[in-house]
């Protein structure tokens with residue numbers, strides 16, 4: 001066009017005098033003068049506004065836009081078929097130039113990567129095409145999109161026509177980051193070289209693609225000397241780089257990468273299988289989509305990456321001289337369900353009728369027998385090789401099923417409930433441990449503590465080291481009438497003469513909606529054991545209600561019941577050791593998610609119990625996490641020790657075998673048997 005400029009200028013000047021313009025040199029009249037910049041559709045995200053709840057000011061309007069197709073994405077609908085969308089962006093010279101508005105827009109396409117034509121038929125589109133579209137502005141699942149789009153004009157451009165990616169500079173403040181991202185929704189963006197993963201890659205169940213949470217290269221934590229410390233510790237953790245501000249909301253210096261733009265026609269969508277701490281040496285470029293509550297950078301090319309040391313090696317070493325030490329672990333073994341249909345439970349097998357209060361899909365079930373076996377093998381290897389076969393293991397999230405009986409030939413499954421008093425999945429795990437050359441465990445459980453979904457806490461114990469204390473009817477803890485001062489109507493289970501014994505009470509605290517009428521949806525299980533020399537230990541195994549910022553009062557009550565039982569045992573038997581542990585679904589002091597602090601675990605501290613997380617924090621704070629949620633490292637799994645045991649503590653360490661790894665089973669390595677990392681302690685007992 002440049003060659004024409006002086007002439008055109010003259011023509012315009014002529015027009016000023018009311019004369020007809022000369023033919024041949026005038027720019028072609030815009031056939032769509034109603035076109036508007038995409039920024040007008042997206043609207044301004046002003047300082048202080050909420051990025052997450054921002055909506056288009058033109059919702060519902062029919063608009064005409066022109067843009068470059070910079071990405072086509074494909075995802076899997078729940079029915080299994082593919083759906084397509086594309087992201088378009090204003091040509092640079094046609095954008096509104098306003099930094100508060102996004103120049104990009106998501107266009108929903110439907111079952112094929114093509115756009116409907118005005119008259120009839122469809123036109124395939126490709127990356128680099130310049131398209132003029134008419135459609136309706138919609139907000140769908142929090143994303144602004146052009147729906148019912150019709151193609152008015154189409155010019156093939158090719159990859160050279162792509163707008164240069166805009167570098168994203170995120171803020172540690174999550175709200176500010178959300179504003180920044182909303183101002184780029186639908187645009188072609190990039191994270192600068194040197195971003196690093198803060199989780200393992202994981203499959204996004206809904207769309208069957210993969211995602212990886214990353215932190216940008218400019219985040220100062222990536223310069224920390226200690227590799228395990230290069231992660232986002234949530235809240236008041238010693239290594240948190242933005243303490244207080246992000247106690248619950250999470251960290252702003254993070255973004256999730258998605259693979260919806262990587263489809264190659266063969267079916268599966270994928271990203272590299274990486275662990276936390278993987279560095280991406282090239283820029284990460286792609287379209288910024290908003291999907292299921294998150295901004296997702298849908299990468300347009302398979303990222304290069306450089307793996308770091310395995311998180312499995314990030315443990316605190318045991319001090320020398322550990323011959324006769326007592327080793328105890330707590331391990332949430334994420335949904336250890338078998339692939340046997342339990343006729344006494346309505347949601348433990350595909351096609352079951354359902355359970356009260358449990359919503360489909362039952363995605364906690366293993367998809368196959370092979371899958372169950374793979375999880376068993378991984379967990380068994382972790383117990384033998386990494387945890388070095390603790391004498392006692394508190395386990396959580398085991399399927400509450402006992403229709404199988406252990407015989408010399410292996411497990412035999414029948415149609416009798418409470419077939420042999422042991423959980424079938426744990427019996428299978430015990431067999432797997434023996435097959436690996438590990439010690440012979442026995443399991444112990446009180447089935448009163450299962451929840452509606454069908455999971456329960458239980459114990460694995462080396463039978464030649466400890467035997468259960470015999471429960472007499474008049475035993476002050478295990479007998480018919482335990483005298484424990486808890487305001488709240490006890491449930492009948494507390495009168496059962498049993499070991500382990502489950503304790504639960506009617507909940508009288510603040511109502512919290514969906515939750516049970518009892519204090520625990522999974523009752524605390526008390527288990528007393530005796531060594532050959534007569535010394536005794538008491539365990540209280542827990543799986544508290546989830547969501548650190550929700551169900552606050554309920555969880556406080558759960559801690560209180562534990563504290564009072566522990567206190568009673570310590571009063572009755574000052575020589576015995578007491579250990580309260582499990583997945584408490586809450587952060588340790590002072591890491592309270594609320595302001596003012598709710599101190600949900602306060603009753604346990606006030607009972608004089610010592611949280612071993614403090615021991616870990618003092619020696620190696622980078623070790624202190626057991627769960628990673630969207631890139632935030634959390635401490636959810638705890639051991640509280642009575643004073644007599646605290647003085648004998650020689651080691652506490654999390655074993656990072658799971659939380660940092662890709663969420664896909666690998667049969668060749670003992671990793672990712674669960675989403676939680678186990679916590680191991682050693683006592684000079």
Ligand SMILES: [Ca+2]
Pocket residue numbers: 042054055056142143144182185
């Ligand atoms: Ca938007």
Ligand SMILES: [Ca+2]
Pocket residue numbers: 337338339340341342348349399401
């Ligand atoms: Ca089952």
Ligand SMILES: [Ca+2]
Pocket residue numbers: 341342343344345346347348349352
């Ligand atoms: Ca069933």
Ligand SMILES: [Ca+2]
Pocket residue numbers: 401402403404405406419420421422423424427
């Ligand atoms: Ca059984």
